[in-house]
Amino acid sequence: MTSSQSSSIETHKIPMQTENRKNIEQTEHSETRLIQTQFSEVTNGVAISRRDLPHLTFDDFRENALKLVRNNAKVVHFFGYEDDSKESSQNGNGGKIKLLALFRTNRVYRDRRYTLFAATCNAPDAYPSLTSECEPFHLFEREIAEQFGIVPDGHPWLKMVRYHPNSQGKPDAFGNDYSKDNDRNYYYTQDIPGNYPYYSVEGKEIHDVAVGPVHAGVIEPGHFRFNCIGERVLHLEIQLGYQHRGIENLIINAPFKRLPVIVEGIAGDTTVANAVSFAQAVEALTKINISDDAKKIRTIALELERLANHVGDLGALSGDVAFLPPANYCGRMRGDFLNMTLLICGNRFGKGLVRPGGVRFAIDSALCDEIMRRITELEIQVANVIDLLLITTPSVRDRFEDCGTVSRSDAHELGLVGTAGRACGLSYDARRAFPTEYYPNIDIPENAKSRGDVYARAKIRAEEVMQSIAIVKMLLSDSLIEIAPVELSFIETNFYEKDSKDYADFTPLAPDSFVVTINEAWRGELSHCILTDQTGKILRYKIKDPSFHNWSGLAMSLRDTGISDFPLNNKSYNLSYCGFDL
């Protein structure tokens, strides 16, 4: 996992502003302090025994978690799980529910710039909310309250997230009414959103504008409520959950064979990143090492996914300000990038490409040349369109600049990740911080802008597009053109071709283990987390889409912005509804 630079690659470094990068790195170093914590260090993509995770009392857990966050650590995961091991019942201290928190810090620790810290504790029935002291826990605590009925006392914004009864049969933390069915367990007796108190502003000239959950365009459902004074937005409340499919529970109950397919369906536009995160977790739990060639293909697929989405979003941004030429060109070029993924694996979104143990499709020299030819041709076109959109058209700049600004400190406190965070000056990029696959060999530039407005978000994406093209070209031309077919046999025989009778109960995973994987999906930090029980079955599968952090960034962007600029801001983030709703 250490980022050693192989000499053959150094010649292919992506052009970037080196001075700028050094400055940012220095400031980050100076910010970091050594933190004494009872949380223990874990490594991205490496499985450990669950016993190795420190199990703290709740008070210690809370105190240490708050201390970490106050020292610039960011919450990666904070979730509850049901532990059925014997020890936990012997431990006493109340029920079987435990809480697990995982933080990332940018402190220098054993030669690594970014470190993950994790710990668990027994969950009390109610506890003093962490959010009341530190904002980043806000959504995580709401999620825990919804899933397990554990109430965070003093939570300033305690509302439902996805509208389902908790798994413990406890009374609903939000005062909703659930009934027990004959067959099924519990169901919601109210229409969504049920008992959901919207934030309201009062005054003579205040008016509320409610948008959705059904929208005019072909987009996913979500409800947006604007408290406006005239055209000015005072506050935007985003209420999601309409796409909740119960994926985390589905994964626990499904046969292992089906998991890759389920995981690819978490969010259609992030198929590859989700599949990679899952595959890495499974590989860690089965101690499989994959070949460099497979890593390369995964990296290419991840970058192609980034390219298609960024290019598509730049076009949509252009369309939202009624500047049609780039909108049309980008729409076409998005298709061209998707078609490259199609060439590799037969699916435009990369479904079926990534599997635990490797990838299912190789890139031979003919295909390699073809993709190289296409991407070289596209590179010039993309550069021209980006130039037209962001540089040479003043009326577009006028719309983008100073629109929906989020300050660096707000972004820091909300814990924005990915392009949204980088647009506000938070340089965190999982490809640099926790490099996996082939990223340790690639020098990813530090893309950080300080403006925090729509222009910054568009510019970051435009820069990443050019960098991704360079990365794909580099990987394709990197003397190892003939990327060997991947050892499919291993995956097939070990995971799927088991005796069909017992495949429902089959699991290859190491028992009593914990693993977390972090990858930079095109929106930002995507993380999957697996806990296994004594038999190696999945005890808890936790998915965290970057949108989980970033929706609050969109709400912040809209503060004091014209309501007619909402679509533009929304598109500049383009967050996932289904990735959030799971």
Add this chain to the structure above:
Amino acid sequence: MIESLLLWVIGIITAPFFSAVILKVKAFFGGKKGPPIFINYYTLMKLLQKGSVYSTSTTFIFKLGPVISLGAALTALMFLPIFGHRPIFSFEGDIIFVLYLLGLGRFFTIAAAMDTASPFEGMGAAREAFFPIICEATMFMILILFYKLTGHLSLVNYFEGSHPVYLWDMAGTSMVFIVIALFIVLLTENSRVPVDDPATHLELTMIHEVMVLDHSGPDLAFIELGSFTKLFFYSTMISSLILPFQREGIFSPYSLLLGFLAIIVVYGCVGIMESIVARYKMDKVQKFILTSFALAFFATVITMEFIK
């Protein structure tokens, strides 16, 4: 008189065709083929064959909106010399009547939008009510100039036959300003980019489109035809000014062709404008419209100085 009627009918019938020219120009700039040139006719026919759906919360005002806005646009066209030919009706002061007739159409569109009690439509109505106020200032500044030049307040005296030539003779420089000012008014009154985006699907940014979201079937067809006619009205006005030639018999092929060409040029300019400029921020739109007032104002000041 028959000729005037015939031209009026031709105007209404060809208006949807000209609007499609804008789509074609935009498609050209976007590197696309664009919709068929008769798309608007297909749309109108499709809508007329459908039924209308009415919300239970609306009243008769909602049904009145489309009819009155179409009626106002059609009536207004009766007063405008098309291709420099004498219109069906004309009287001294008719231009003020026509401007407020179009205002009446807008009033009922706004009233129908408010009738639905939708927050989107309310917002759209507020915007639609606000921006044309500035246009009105421009129009009256232009009228002051035209009145000064011709001594009349009637469309016939400005746009019929050789009258535009007379205007250019009297105040050529000012007329350049007037044409630009009128073009800005055209963009505003007809909800074109950079004031409004007729192609967007985003309710929160719309001005005109959002007000007609609840209309369907024939009602929507009336609204569409009304806005085609209104755009034709303004374009014809500008085309008479940019082509100030003495025309012979109105139905000579040469004169007709020239007239059509001039109108297509105006529509083409709208298309080019929509292709090279992004839409302005909502709070900058009024500055853009005020530019038209400034131009008309300067044109008037210059002319007054020289003519007296």
